[in-house]
Amino acid sequence: MRRSYIDDYKQKGLRKQLVDGIRAKGITDENVLNAIGNIPRHFFLDNAFEGIAYEDRAFPIGEGQTISQPYTVAYQTQLLEVKPMEKILEIGTGSAYQACVLAELKANVFTIERQRKLFEHNKQFSFLSKYRTIRFFYGDGYEGLPTYAPFDKVLVTAAAPSIPTKLLQQLKIGGKMVIPVGEKDVQRMLRITKVGETEYNTETFDDFSFVPMLSGKNG
Numbered sequence: 001m002r003r004s005y006i007d008d009y010k011q012k013g014l015r016k017q018l019v020d021g022i023r024a025k026g027i028t029d030e031n032v033l034n035a036i037g038n039i040p041r042h043f044f045l046d047n048a049f050e051g052i053a054y055e056d057r058a059f060p061i062g063e064g065q066t067i068s069q070p071y072t073v074a075y076q077t078q079l080l081e082v083k084p085m086e087k088i089l090e091i092g093t094g095s096a097y098q099a100c101v102l103a104e105l106k107a108n109v110f111t112i113e114r115q116r117k118l119f120e121h122n123k124q125f126s127f128l129s130k131y132r133t134i135r136f137f138y139g140d141g142y143e144g145l146p147t148y149a150p151f152d153k154v155l156v157t158a159a160a161p162s163i164p165t166k167l168l169q170q171l172k173i174g175g176k177m178v179i180p181v182g183e184k185d186v187q188r189m190l191r192i193t194k195v196g197e198t199e200y201n202t203e204t205f206d207d208f209s210f211v212p213m214l215s216g217k218n219g
Contacts, residue, residue, distance in 0.1 A: 002117075003211075005043055005126075005127065007040040007042075007043075008186065011042055011053075011054070011195075013039060013052035014053075015037055015040070015041070015054055016057060017036065017054065017174060018036070018041075018054040018055075018070055019036055019037045021056055021071075022036065022056065022070060022071050022074050025056075025071055027071070027074045027075065027078055028037050028078070029074075029077075029078045031082075031105055032074050032077045032078050032082075032101070032105070033074065034104075035077070035101045036070055036073065036074055036101060036102035037104055037185070038097050038104055039096065039097065039100050039101065039104065040127075041054060041067075041070065041154045042054070043127050044061070044067055044095040044096070044097050045059055045061070045067065050137050056069055056070050058072075060120050061094060061095045061118070062118065062121075063115040063117055063118055064211065065094050065095075065115065065118060066094070066211060066213060067094060067095040068094070068097070068098065068157065068181070068210075069099050072208055073097065073101055074101075075189070075191070075205075075206070075208075076098075076155060076156075076157070076178050076189070077101055077102065077105070078187065079096075079178045079189070079196050079205065080153050080155055080176060080178050080191075081153075081176065082102060082105040082107050082153065083107075084105070084106035084107070085106060085107070085108065086107050086108065086152040087107075087108045087110070087148075087150075087151050087152050087153075088107045088108065088109050088110065088151060088152060088153040088154070088155060089112075089144060089145060089148075089149075089151040089153070089154045089155070089167070089170065090102065090109055090110070090111040090112070090154075090155045090156075090157065091108050091111075091141035091144070091154070091155070091157060091158065091167070091213070092111075092112070092113065092114075092120065092123060092141060092156065092158045092213065093111040093112065093113035093118065093159035094113065094118060094157065095118075095122075096111070096122050096125065096128055096134070098129055098155070098157055099131070099134050100128070100134070101113045102134075102155070103131040103133050103134050105145075107133065107153075108133045108134070108135075109131075109133060109134045109135065110135050110137065110145055110148055110151070111134060111135070111136055111137065112137045112138075112139050112140075112141050112144070112145065113137070113138060113139075113140075114139065114140060114141060114214065114216065116138060116217070119138040122136055123147055124133065125134065131200050138217065139217060140215055140216055140217055141156070141158070141164075141213060142164050142166060142167075142213070142215045143166055143217075144164075144166050144167050144170045145170070146166070146170060149169075149170035150158065150170055150171060150172040150175065151170055151172065152172055152173055152175050152176075153170060153171075153175055153176050153177070153178075154167050154170065154175070154176075154177040154178075154179075155177075155178050155179075156177070156178070156179035156180065156213065158180075158189075158210050158211055158212060158213035158214075159180050159182060159183075159187045159209075159210040159211065159212050159213055160180070160181050161163055161179070161181070161182070161183040161212075161213075162181065163177075163179065163181060166170050166218055167179075167219060168192070168194065171194040172194065173189065173194050173195070173196060173197070174193070174194065174195075175193070175194050176191055176192065176193050176194075177190075177191070177192045177194075178190070178191050178192075179192070180208050180210045185209055186207045186208070186209055187208055187209065187210055188204055188205070188206075188207055189204075189205040189206055189207070189208055190202055190203065190204060190205070191203045191207055191208075192204065196216040
């Protein structure tokens with residue numbers, strides 16, 4: 001994958017237009033909007049996409065995965081209500097764009113990718129060295145990272161057929177999980193708050209379409 005790492009006035013202008021468009025769609029958290037405005041999305045894509053990198057849509061990144069639509073990234077991040085220094089588990093690193101948004105919000109990010117090629121690619125992606133608060137793991141997202149639990153927040157960036165029990169167990173009491181749930185082409189976005197050791201409150205939000213969350217590791 002060939003990428004451009006030049007962030008010129010044209011790209012910054014397109015990024016501002018993208019942020020304005022996301023704001024117009026209903027994202028109100030200025031910290032989230034600023035984070036998206038700070039990250040050169042075209043760095044995460046092949047040069048073939050450079051001219052359209054700031055359109056508000058998903059693009060393929062290989063291994064059957066996509067970089068999410070910026071509005072979707074903003075929507076999930078806003079629901080997560082990120083606070084500085086929180087410990088966040090992300091399921092599905094993908095391009096690492098979402099992880100960088102969380103890092104821009106000063107979170108400590110633990111992100112898991114099951115596709116070895118994407119995991120290895122991110123290890124070589126020089127731009128990510130800017131974000132010292134992101135830790136990358138190769139593994140099964142359904143298992144989470146019990147060694148590093150509990151987490152303040154969990155963010156799932158793939159469609160789960162049901163809510164993974166092990167991820168709920170790795171939340172702190174008072175912690176939140178944002179996850180798209182559904183087995184068909186459209187999933188419902190949920191925010192689950194852990195209110196006791198085995199007690200949870202679930203809020204239901206809008207419909208989205210994500211790639212499926214798969215178990216195991218793909219070498």
